[in-house]
Ligand SMILES: Nc1ncnc2c1ncn2[C@@H]1O[C@H](COP(=O)(O)OP(=O)(O)OP(=O)(O)O)[C@@H](O)[C@H]1O
C-alpha cells in the first residue's frame with residue numbers, strides 16, 4: 330500500500346503537465362502548428378496504428394536497434410573479455426581501439442552513406458559502432474577490477490581456469506558490464522534517431538521527417554514520444570536483468 | 585618444555601628433535617594430518633631475499649604457530665605450503681606431495697559475494713561430487729561452525745566474525761590434512777577473537793589435521809599452539825615447545841613466562857628493526873601497541 334502511494338507520487342507532475350498542456354491547447358493559447366494538443370497526438374497515433382504504418386516503422390526501428398546492439402555489443406563484449414584476460418591481446422588491440430574511439434561515431438555518417446548508401450547496413454553499422462565502445466570499455470574494466478584476493482582464493486582452492494572465469498571473474502565483472510550495457514542502450518537509440526532522420530526510407534525517424542514535409546506536427550511529436558518510450562522500455566529491461574542477476578549485490582538486497 | 589635459541593643454520597637441527605608431545609607425531613591417525621618438511625627453503629622476490637635456507641619439520645597433527653615482525657616472511661612461508669608461491673630454491677613437502685592436501689584461511693574471509701553461504705562452503709569441495717552430496721557436506725561443515733541456519737544467506741549480510749566462520753567451514757569441508765591460517769583473526773574484535781580461537785582449537789582437536797597459524801599476537805600463539813617458531817632474517821630464530829595442557833587458561837603464569845621470553849627475543853639485539861617499521865623501539869610495551 331505504502332509502495333503504491335509512493336509510486337503514484339512520481340506521476341503527479343507529468344500528469345499535471347499534460348492536463349495543463351491540454352487546457353492551454355483547448356483555449357487556443359498554444360497554436361496547433363507549434364504543439365498539437367495531447368488528444369490530437371493520441372488521435373494521430375490511433376490513425377497510424379489502424380493503418381499499420383506505426384507498427385511497421387516501430388518494428389523496423391526496433392529491429393535495427395536490436396541487430397546493431399547484438400553485433401556491436403557482442404564484439405565489444407568478446408574483445409573486452411579477451412583483452413581483460415590476456416595481456417598479449419590487450420597490448421595488440423587496445424591502443425588501436427582507443428585511437429578509433431576518439432572519432433565520434435556520428436561523424437562517420439557521410440562516409441557510411443558513401444560506403445553503404447542509405448541501406449539497412451548503414452544504420453546497423455552506425456548503431457554497432459556506437460554501442461561497441463561502452464560495452465568494450467566496461468567489460469574490460471570490470472574484468473580488470475575483479476578482486477585479486479578472490480582470484481587468489483580460487484586458485485588456492487584448486488579451481489580450473491574455466492572455474493575461475495565462470496565463478497569468480499565473470500560474476501565479479503558483471504556490475505560493470507551492466508553499466509556499459511545501459512550506457513550503450515542510450516547511445517543505440519540516439520544513433521538510430523540521427524541515422525534514420527538523415528537517411529532512411531522507413532523507420533520512426535523517417536516517419537517523423539516525412540511528417541515534417543507535410544506539416545503533420547502531431548505525427549512528429551508522436552514519433553519523438555515513441556522514441557522516448559522505446560528508450561525507457563530498453564532501460565527497464567536492462568534494469569530488470571541487472572536486478573535478476575545481481576541479487577547478491579548489497580545495493581539490490583532489499584529491493 | 586624445551587626452548588632452543590638458534591643463531592644460525594648450523595644449529596638448526598637441534599630444534600627439530602622430537603618434541604615431548606608424542607602421540608600425534610608418532611602415531612598419526614591415518615589420513616588425519618600431513619607431515620610438513622621444509623629443506624633449505626629460499627624465496628626471493630626479484631633481488632629481495634625473504635626466506636634464506638629455512639629448515640622446518642612439522643610432525644603430522646601438530647599445531648604450529650609462526651610469529652615474527654611484520655614483513656619477515658611469515659605469509660610467504662605459509663603460502664609456499666599451499667603452493668601459492670613457488671620456492672626460489674629448496675624443497676617444501678606437505679604430506680605425500682599431492683596438490684589440495686592443504687587449505688588456507690586468509691586474514692580476510694574472501695567469500696564470493698555472488699554465492700550463498702552454503703555455495704561458498706562448497707567451493708572447498710572438489711567439483712566431481714554430486715550436488716546433493718556436496719550440499720550435505722557443506723551443511724555439516726556449517727553446523728560445525730554454528731552457522732547452519734545462515735546457509736541460504738548472502739555473505740554480505742553476515743558479520744565479520746560470521747564471515748570468518750564461513751571461511752573456516754570452507755577450509756575444513758574437504759577434511760584437509762593441513763590447515764594454514766594467515767592471521768585469520770586479526771580483523772576481529774577481542775571477544776569474537778577468543779570465541780574463534782576456541783572454535784579453531786575444538787575442530788583441530790576433533791579432526792587432528794596439521795595446523796600452521798601465522799599470528800602477530802604471541803598470546804594467541806601460546807593459547808593455541810603446541811609449538812611456536814619465530815622467524816627472523818629469513819630463517820627460524822627461536823623454536824619453543826608449548827607443552828601446556830589444554831584447555832589453556834589465558835593469563836596463566838606459564839603462558840606469561842613463555843610470552844615474555846618470546847617478546848624479549850623479538851626485541852633483543854637479534855631483532856633488527858623490520859623494513860616495514862624502521863626505528864621501532866625495543867620493548868614488549870611497544871610491541872603490544874604496534875600490533876594491537
Ligand atoms: N609478490 C611479492 N612481490 C614482491 N615482494 C613481496 C611479494 N610478497 C611479499 N613480498 C615481500 O616479502 C616480504 C615478506 O612478506 P610477507 O607478506 O611474507 O611478510 P609477513 O611476515 O607476512 O608480514 P606481515 O606480518 O605484515 O603480514 C615483504 O618485505 C614483502 O614486501
Ligand SMILES: [Mg+2]
Pocket residue numbers: 658659660766
Ligand atoms: Mg602476512
